[in-house]
Amino acid sequence: GEDVEQSLFLSVREGDSSVINCTYTDSSSTYLYWYKQEPGAGLQLLTYIFSNMDMKQDQRLTVLLNKKDKHLSLRIADTQTGDSAIYFCADRGSTLGRLYFGRGTQLTVWP
């Protein structure tokens, strides 16, 4: 199956920007997603990007996609302590609905 890789940990100070990186192997990806998981909870869809886009911005969130390098990033501007959570990158496989997840990046925001 497809591989999705993420760094496991990221720590930033409140007010700084956070950048979470993800790489994937599937060259036929159509959608790529970012989900947020808070402790003991399910996954909350943050944003997604279609493979023919390079960038998508939604309030404090900016997603960059480099399809050539199969690299996806999520930038959170003005990071707050409430942003502390695990962030999952997910790649939609060729089968409708089938998602391949990275292991998640634990974001810790220090006051």
Added chain:
Amino acid sequence: GAVVSQHPSRVICKSGTSVKIECRSLDFQATTMFWYRQFPKQSLMLMATSNEGSKATYEQGVEKDKFLINHASLTLSTLTVTSAHPEDSSFYICSALPGTGAHGADTQYFGPGTRLTVL
């Protein structure tokens, strides 16, 4: 919109008993639902794909006789862990695929998860 609920949120049972977990799409119909399992500090592992009105498709290595899935309606799928053992203790998360909607047909919406502890 696009809310998915799970029930129960937490269950503790004795070894050898069966546990049923419900996944409901509250404000949309979902022809396809997915069941995932998540170990501590690990990613989500897809267990099976549940299609309304047909048999579930299980991922390699997942025992279909142990993890029974029923997708009886367009808003409800159930996962039954039969003869549960301590190694089945985990966080089980479902998701639902609306087919249509603001985020596109491919976007899965996740339930809050069910924490299963088998003693």
